[in-house]
Amino acid sequence: MERAGGARGLAEAGLGGGGESGVPAAGAVAAVLPAGGCGERLGGPTPKQFCPVLGRPLISYTLQALQRVSWIKDIVVAVTSENMDMMAAIVQRYRHQRVTLVEAGTTRHRSIFNGLKALAGDHPHSRLPTPTVVIIHDAVRPFVEEDVLASVVAAARDHGAAGAIRPLVSTVITPSADGCLEQSLDRAKHRASEMPQAFLFDVIYRAYCQCSDHDMEFGTECLHLALKYCHTKAKLVDGSPDLWKVTYKRDLYAMESIIKDKISQQICVVADTEEDAECIAFLQGLLKKELEVQGTSVTLCPNGQDLQKIILGDCYNFVCINMKNSDFRPPRQLLAGLASAAPSPFYPVAVVSVYFLDSQNVSLSEKMKEVMEMKDFAKEVKKQNVFFYGVLIHFPQDNPQQLQEHVRQGASIVASLIKDRNAGLVGQLLIA
Amino acid sequence: MERAGGARGLAEAGLGGGGESGVPAAGAVAAVLPAGGCGERLGGPTPKQFCPVLGRPLISYTLQALQRVSWIKDIVVAVTSENMDMMAAIVQRYRHQRVTLVEAGTTRHRSIFNGLKALAGDHPHSRLPTPTVVIIHDAVRPFVEEDVLASVVAAARDHGAAGAIRPLVSTVITPSADGCLEQSLDRAKHRASEMPQAFLFDVIYRAYCQCSDHDMEFGTECLHLALKYCHTKAKLVDGSPDLWKVTYKRDLYAMESIIKDKISQQICVVADTEEDAECIAFLQGLLKKELEVQGTSVTLCPNGQDLQKIILGDCYNFVCINMKNSDFRPPRQLLAGLASAAPSPFYPVAVVSVYFLDSQNVSLSEKMKEVMEMKDFAKEVKKQNVFFYGVLIHFPQDNPQQLQEHVRQGASIVASLIKDRNAGLVGQLLIA
Ligand SMILES: [Mg+2]
Ligand SMILES: [Mg+2]
The missing domain is CATH 3.40.50.720 (NAD(P)-binding Rossmann-like Domain)
Incomplete structure (x- = not known):
């Protein structure tokens, strides 16, 4: 584990402590960003979180969105060992603050768990103060706003877990074994689970410590782990369309145009x-x-x-x-x-x-x-x-x-x- | 109902009859395109199907994609009466072929039904030859390719109904009445239902004729109507990511960049x-x-x-x-x-x-x-x-x-x- 950029002092001097905006100061907040994916859906050799958008890697935009929220005290990014140097160079070049890099695991859940270990008081490799609440976000959702982060954090304090949701864009169906329509789900009764999510640190860390290999391997959903292992029913928070996940090449195009518009x-x-x-x-x-x-x-x-x-x-x-x-x-x-x-x-x-x-x-x-x-x-x-x-x-x-x-x-x-x-x-x- | 452009003769002369590519000639194929939506998700006053992309309305790209498939004999577009003139002008300006305009209903299902009536042999307002198979597509999915159209049509001939599906991008969850997580659905066991879909004309027309007011009002899924009213289990066909639906402003940006790339x-x-x-x-x-x-x-x-x-x-x-x-x-x-x-x-x-x-x-x-x-x-x-x-x-x-x-x-x-x-x-x- 390495502390990238070493800009913590700078950041705290510049942006002040927590509690001054939105979120109450009751216990610190940290964020974990799994960024170990290989981006096969984009087709190219570069994992999507590192694809350049107006010349800057996508993940840097996401870090920018998190670091401007002054009450997020630490941002732990999990990257594969082969991308570690590149990630450290990105943090340095764009002067990202309060960022710590840890090694990604072989799956998304394992990467998140590695990030949590760096924040856990009882773990031998932990280096950072243990937060009360931890945000989990995707490296490829660069437009996350402070208000939705504050909402999931506040809801996590009350309920133990919380996550952003969106209405379903398509009808969800269940196929039968022979590839035919078994049933259509009622769109009004279901939602898409998006990011960010937030958890009381104890809840999500306990869930990961008990998590089965099968869940680590095939699961994707942190809210599900909190429910399954800690019986914590997450509060669901309506998110904005901006939370969308950059998945395909067309999403990179869209992101570039949105940024050009904005600037x-x-x-x-x-x-x-x-x-x-x-x-x-x-x-x-x-x-x-x-x-x-x-x-x-x-x-x-x-x-x-x-x-x-x-x-x-x-x-x-x-x-x-x-x-x-x-x-x-x-x-x-x-x-x-x-x-x-x-x-x-x-x-x-x-x-x-x-x-x-x-x-x-x-x-x-x-x-x-x-x-x-x-x-x-x-x-x-x-x-x-x-x-x-x-x-x-x-x-x-x-x-x-x-x-x-x-x-x-x-x-x-x-x-x-x-x-x-x-x-x-x-x-x-x-x-x- | 009006026949727009009147370019049928031209089209048939230029592109030849059906049966020469992909789809067997057993019975004609037509398409219905509901385009009565008001596009509130884009935020602007223009319904998204009419938004300009490189200067040309979105729906014209979708018509272009359908008309270049020579075995689609008729394309019935349902538009609201207030947009009827604009739509006729688009058809004329871009010389769209084999297009007939009908009036949209107050919901998506009612618009589709109006389109089907124009093709139904037993309906007083029908004007066009009744096809064996009808494709239903969205006006805002402009990148549909001939191969997926051929696949759903072939599957509809065999199974009575067929639709394109995609893997789920987000986990789908069920919220409880108090806005908490009830359960997460297993992503591997579900799919997103997309467009195009295709039906034996008799199947889908019978389904709509029996359809309840509630279904007409709140339903969105044609496959579901075929299942509910005709006990026809649709064949599900894997679609490509290109089938995505232009929903938000960012999708218009993406579409423009994709087209610029392509040309x-x-x-x-x-x-x-x-x-x-x-x-x-x-x-x-x-x-x-x-x-x-x-x-x-x-x-x-x-x-x-x-x-x-x-x-x-x-x-x-x-x-x-x-x-x-x-x-x-x-x-x-x-x-x-x-x-x-x-x-x-x-x-x-x-x-x-x-x-x-x-x-x-x-x-x-x-x-x-x-x-x-x-x-x-x-x-x-x-x-x-x-x-x-x-x-x-x-x-x-x-x-x-x-x-x-x-x-x-x-x-x-x-x-x-x-x-x-x-x-x-x-x-x-x-x-x-
Ligand atoms: Mg510690
Ligand atoms: Mg007729």
Whole structure:
């Protein structure tokens, strides 16, 4: 067993102790995440919990969802020995906090049991304080929210066990031995058992200690073990559709689109001048409409501290308006600030630099040099997970009424770039 | 009841009669598609079967999947009266064949019954020949393949009823009255009942004629009605994961990505010259690798008939190599051919024009004019569902060894454009 990242001190300093939100402070809460699966349903060689989504492994999103809940004191992840190094590197790279890695067993139940042993006071290999309540969650359900975690934990304190459920999407049937319909179950009387689940630690640990080899081998359901071995009837808690399990390749696609949607909701507009406020406001209004965003802000060349705040406020989009000059210069100051504020952000940050140009009497060769430099620059900052694009708003000086129409087109292009976040198009100068 | 599109003759002429593939010709097959749902799970105002996916309503994809199976003689779609006109317009716009629209009932079962009545020999409102076997499918399962349709039809001929099943993804549980776990069902002993299903027409029509109001109101499962009213035990047929039902917004995202993947598998490279074959072959090889495509072909300025063949061969991507001149001229001949070959294609066609240019001694103003014309042109052809993009491969004459590196970058940009098929970036000139 190893303590990955060693970021516990950091996390506790940063996020404070438990009890301040949702869940009462009566006894600590930990989480166990079995992540030993081999992902045969995806067809590829990579187990699904390690598949990249916008460049980051799926399991890192799940850890992110758990670690932002400050009252979860420890997160124990069970991974196979062959994936141990990769998992430790993920924890380090994305600075995951309060995470401990243990070795997975040969089945899901054995992996969970290994996770519980690391938390058990009476077990020789335990290293961590024993919690009152333990959450069990899947590595491949990345969108779990604090409210459902709080609900299952509260219900587990009262009932000994609790789990999230969902209505059935399909009718469940019983086949006969010869592959024919024996009966259809009444959909209204049954539910799908999902994750997260939570247990009084004593209940689930006792259940696993008594568990038969057959249950360890073929069972999948922790609630069932608590019922069978401890006679604990779990409280069932309605979960949201977000709890769905990433199972097939299509689920990875869906997850990527959901995240792209989510991180396109906030834009920070950065201007290099306080003049031309009208034009900037016009562009900002268009962007807000195009992206159906929840928030935009305008700021003048933010410094490192401002950027830190903006990114912590879940803003991953910067639109830089260059009014003062007509060179295609990338916003180096902003990008240096971004690199120091968030050395390895959870999501790719989109930076779109908008230039205004009248092409009259300019040599293409000269501009082409600037365009090629922009591409080199973009390649460089992509290593910091910053996707840099340029947008040129072309307006001939002798035809100023075209400006508004071109700004409109420009806004539409900026919106497309932010929504799509296409890694293959970084460094491009799009033209409106 | 109305016969939409009236394209029956066309379809039969084009695709031939039944019996030539998979299913034996013993009696005709029809399909009923209940599409009266209101899609509350998606949250939006549009019922999910009408939600656009790459610009085309979801139900059109499902119709496409059914109509390409030539032995399905009639497709009866049940839609609410308020959506009747929209549905008729969809059938017409995408030239769906063998489709008849009937009015949906207030529940799924009532909609299916209305569809069956249109096919029933003894019913006053029937208009169509009565089939031996009827397929019932969901409007929101667009990826149904001919093999599973053939399997359920064959099984229905033998057993009277048949339906596709899938393994359960979640454990199914029974809650007690107070919301606690009563029991977990053994996942190995149960299955999810999916669509398509198929029935001897007499069996399912008799079942619906006897069906109680309660079943009509609250039931969802046709297999159950056949069992209850006709004592017909359906044969269960293993289905593929593709049969999944588009239920949530995330499923629309997944569907869009799957289709984008699918239509990026074939590229047609069009060259304006037979010279420079080496450079063209180099670019083609790179594209093949970047897109992991199954097929590429090279052709010299194809005519309308060639294009028709290429598009029928499921190719939706054209890369035009312009070697002979250095103007940014769009491939007008190709695009005119595309417009006449496929006036309303099922998918957006991506056309990427690749130009080679040394920027020395060229005025930006002059080139900018060409770039703006390219944008106008792209806007025009987008109306025909053609997404046109330009890629400029920049290489200074005094540094010819840069060409290979720039072609490499160009291929990567072309691949990104084809994969993403971003509607907001049409008409852009990307630079390598
Ligand atoms: Mg201990
Ligand atoms: Mg008739």
